Amino acid sequence: MSLEEEVLRKLRPRAGTVRRLEEAVERLKRSTDASISRSGLDLRTMLVGSVAKGTYVGEPDIDLFVLFPEDVERKDLERVGLRIGQEVLGGETRYAEHPYTHGEMDGFEVDLVPCYEVKDASQIRSAVDRTPFHTRFVLSHLDDGKRDQVLLLKQFMKGIGVYGAEAKVQGFSGYLTELLVLRYGDMRGLLKAASGWKPGMVMDMNSVRRSGGSAPLTFWDPVDHKRNVSSALSLDQFCLFVHAAREYLRSPSERFFFPRPRALMDLDTIEATFRSRGTSPFVVVLDRPDLVDDNLYPQVQKSQLGLRKLLEMNEFQVLDMSCSVQKDVRMVFELVSAELPPSRLHQGPPVCTDNADDFVSKWRMSGLGQPFMVDGKCMTYAKREHRDPAALILAKGQEASLGNDLRELRGLRCFSGTKAYKTGNRRAFTHLLDRREPWRV
Amino acid sequence: MSLEEEVLRKLRPRAGTVRRLEEAVERLKRSTDASISRSGLDLRTMLVGSVAKGTYVGEPDIDLFVLFPEDVERKDLERVGLRIGQEVLGGETRYAEHPYTHGEMDGFEVDLVPCYEVKDASQIRSAVDRTPFHTRFVLSHLDDGKRDQVLLLKQFMKGIGVYGAEAKVQGFSGYLTELLVLRYGDMRGLLKAASGWKPGMVMDMNSVRRSGGSAPLTFWDPVDHKRNVSSALSLDQFCLFVHAAREYLRSPSERFFFPRPRALMDLDTIEATFRSRGTSPFVVVLDRPDLVDDNLYPQVQKSQLGLRKLLEMNEFQVLDMSCSVQKDVRMVFELVSAELPPSRLHQGPPVCTDNADDFVSKWRMSGLGQPFMVDGKCMTYAKREHRDPAALILAKGQEASLGNDLRELRGLRCFSGTKAYKTGNRRAFTHLLDRREPWRV
Numbered sequence: 001m002s003l004e005e006e007v008l009r010k011l012r013p014r015a016g017t018v019r020r021l022e023e024a025v026e027r028l029k030r031s032t033d034a035s036i037s038r039s040g041l042d043l044r045t046m047l048v049g050s051v052a053k054g055t056y057v058g059e060p061d062i063d064l065f066v067l068f069p070e071d072v073e074r075k076d077l078e079r080v081g082l083r084i085g086q087e088v089l090g091g092e093t094r095y096a097e098h099p100y101t102h103g104e105m106d107g108f109e110v111d112l113v114p115c116y117e118v119k120d121a122s123q124i125r126s127a128v129d130r131t132p133f134h135t136r137f138v139l140s141h142l143d144d145g146k147r148d149q150v151l152l153l154k155q156f157m158k159g160i161g162v163y164g165a166e167a168k169v170q171g172f173s174g175y176l177t178e179l180l181v182l183r184y185g186d187m188r189g190l191l192k193a194a195s196g197w198k199p200g201m202v203m204d205m206n207s208v209r210r211s212g213g214s215a216p217l218t219f220w221d222p223v224d225h226k227r228n229v230s231s232a233l234s235l236d237q238f239c240l241f242v243h244a245a246r247e248y249l250r251s252p253s254e255r256f257f258f259p260r261p262r263a264l265m266d267l268d269t270i271e272a273t274f275r276s277r278g279t280s281p282f283v284v285v286l287d288r289p290d291l292v293d294d295n296l297y298p299q300v301q302k303s304q305l306g307l308r309k310l311l312e313m314n315e316f317q318v319l320d321m322s323c324s325v326q327k328d329v330r331m332v333f334e335l336v337s338a339e340l341p342p343s344r345l346h347q348g349p350p351v352c353t354d355n356a357d358d359f360v361s362k363w364r365m366s367g368l369g370q371p372f373m374v375d376g377k378c379m380t381y382a383k384r385e386h387r388d389p390a391a392l393i394l395a396k397g398q399e400a401s402l403g404n405d406l407r408e409l410r411g412l413r414c415f416s417g418t419k420a421y422k423t424g425n426r427r428a429f430t431h432l433l434d435r436r437e438p439w440r441v
Numbered sequence: 442m443s444l445e446e447e448v449l450r451k452l453r454p455r456a457g458t459v460r461r462l463e464e465a466v467e468r469l470k471r472s473t474d475a476s477i478s479r480s481g482l483d484l485r486t487m488l489v490g491s492v493a494k495g496t497y498v499g500e501p502d503i504d505l506f507v508l509f510p511e512d513v514e515r516k517d518l519e520r521v522g523l524r525i526g527q528e529v530l531g532g533e534t535r536y537a538e539h540p541y542t543h544g545e546m547d548g549f550e551v552d553l554v555p556c557y558e559v560k561d562a563s564q565i566r567s568a569v570d571r572t573p574f575h576t577r578f579v580l581s582h583l584d585d586g587k588r589d590q591v592l593l594l595k596q597f598m599k600g601i602g603v604y605g606a607e608a609k610v611q612g613f614s615g616y617l618t619e620l621l622v623l624r625y626g627d628m629r630g631l632l633k634a635a636s637g638w639k640p641g642m643v644m645d646m647n648s649v650r651r652s653g654g655s656a657p658l659t660f661w662d663p664v665d666h667k668r669n670v671s672s673a674l675s676l677d678q679f680c681l682f683v684h685a686a687r688e689y690l691r692s693p694s695e696r697f698f699f700p701r702p703r704a705l706m707d708l709d710t711i712e713a714t715f716r717s718r719g720t721s722p723f724v725v726v727l728d729r730p731d732l733v734d735d736n737l738y739p740q741v742q743k744s745q746l747g748l749r750k751l752l753e754m755n756e757f758q759v760l761d762m763s764c765s766v767q768k769d770v771r772m773v774f775e776l777v778s779a780e781l782p783p784s785r786l787h788q789g790p791p792v793c794t795d796n797a798d799d800f801v802s803k804w805r806m807s808g809l810g811q812p813f814m815v816d817g818k819c820m821t822y823a824k825r826e827h828r829d830p831a832a833l834i835l836a837k838g839q840e841a842s843l844g845n846d847l848r849e850l851r852g853l854r855c856f857s858g859t860k861a862y863k864t865g866n867r868r869a870f871t872h873l874l875d876r877r878e879p880w881r882v
Contacts, residue, residue, distance in 0.1 A: 199817055216817075239817050242792065243792055243814075276809055341718060342718065343720065345760045360684075370876040
């Protein structure tokens, strides 16, 4: 039995699960229909997502959509949709582009989502309106063999860490994996093609251009030709997938699908790594704002980039960085040095301007040397305000470009030198220093 | 008596000198005419340069040109010209664009130069052919009052260190100072105008544009409208002149014309300056090639820039540099640090290429951490080959972009850390660290 056969045996849902799931879906539909008839509206429901398509791996989440005619006003759709959700699930109201209800049915997680039933996917009023088209497209093209290949591909992507379009992952959505299998026939066909991909790939179900896209991968949605299904995919996740495809084809292993868990590095190893490189750690800790991941992660990424820029503008050389979001937000930076000289070379105005006179008289007495000129500009050595990164961030951190909900840097603490090697930072340091590919852990 | 009157009294040649000079010129002309008649050719001589124009400051050099008709072949001009030079001066043969004779007459230095007598300065066959036109132009426009102003301006430029078009100075030629006085009426008029100059000035005797020139200053030659009289002037010398003009007008002082000599800094002060800035000195010493200054200086400058680039490409941060050419060539660099970490961040090929596989397998075992990807590129920490600048220059100096006659780095010695503070380097360090303007020394 081939490796992929073996993996598939683990992925195909067990008969018991399938039966329980079918019963739960039936109960959910009946309960929803009953709630709909109490609303006095004539609404259809539609099972969508991976349960509808039979392409789930692991624990399935049930997505049931309530389809509203287009002439219903949006506020009525939301009001009625949420009331049905409450009646059926009693669960919590969530907000993506518009509100829906999240709950549970017979042990399965359920999303009950109101949407508009539009004629054409290009006419949608909200992103969720597109989902029924996706489900119908995949169902009408997927046979059992290809369904297996979707399971394989999804698990491969989960294993290497590129599955999911959410902000935390910035990888491949479930729909995108299904389209890729339909497009390339099976997982191996896709991996072979992907081995030769370069950022900027543009394709749809029939054609492909090998460059020119503004995103790493552009895959035009077959149900809406102006939408890129792959817009959430980041460059590094695209590259990781291409790299994994090459390595898997060269030496396939179950580790791609089921990687070993990565242990946190111990503090001695972390310290020894920095010492052998001669580099310096710098850690910034912030309170975690109360936000859903899809809002939080982009803000954390933006904030870390902003702090990096602030460090670099103040002449700290940042080699690498990483972060970990758990109970708080922990950013680690790897610096060439966490202590800069007491002076800095300060560039002033061009010599041939009125400002030059002020600059020269101001700095003539700085004590670190007289001003001088280089390439037509005034220069001087000035006392450096912040010689260590902690002092800089504490004093000027709020001037950095930060995520909206991190703007006040609540709970800010900074650690450099040996103080950075703290138990609490092991996860962020492991992200930074253990760069083994998941299948090599 | 005004400051400028007082300075002028020191600049105007003494009657005794003028008489001795006139007698020497007479003797030189007679002797040259005699030598010409022995050659059988019918040649005129012409006194040119600052003696002819009466615009010399300090010890005058006599420039006597022998004018050849255009139908004489170049090799005959050179042969006859040098023979006349030998007969008259018995001096040494020198080469600028073409050969001439340098010698002495009654204690004055003399250049005896053969040139073609052309109809128009735009028709010249060698740069020296233009000189008679310059002399005639200045003589026909200069009166005694303006002659005084030329003396003042030349001494001002000498004092602040921007007089002379030679490679060592990259400043204002004598002819350019004369044109500037003719154009602006007197020294003060020029300084007032220059206070507002910015790099890129373009002018001729009648018009001016305040920007757009590719040189810091373009002054179209009135006798040859396509030639920039100011082409030798460097940006920093242009800026120094503008800066000095502003400062002089604000508080005039004899120090602009006659600066105090600059003492060499003592070793303790040099060391203390670096210590207070927290920066590191690095010194490169080379044998001095046997070249005239006009060939040597551009090569030294090019070589120092080349070594700077090599240092920077290897991640040494160069803040400033200077050099001193005496018995040998001494270049000093001011570095943020003369010791780099044992590792360096090494960028590899894009992830999505065949080369990436080789890179990843090569660096997986480097011991400083596994390769990783950033922005679609492979990265790794690698052992740094040269942690100190001396080791780098000794190993790879010859790969830098160097002047032709310095290409082999003959006599190369490098000093960093406390070894750099050596007696022999005081001059170069003084250039680097004593940035007081000449009039403030």
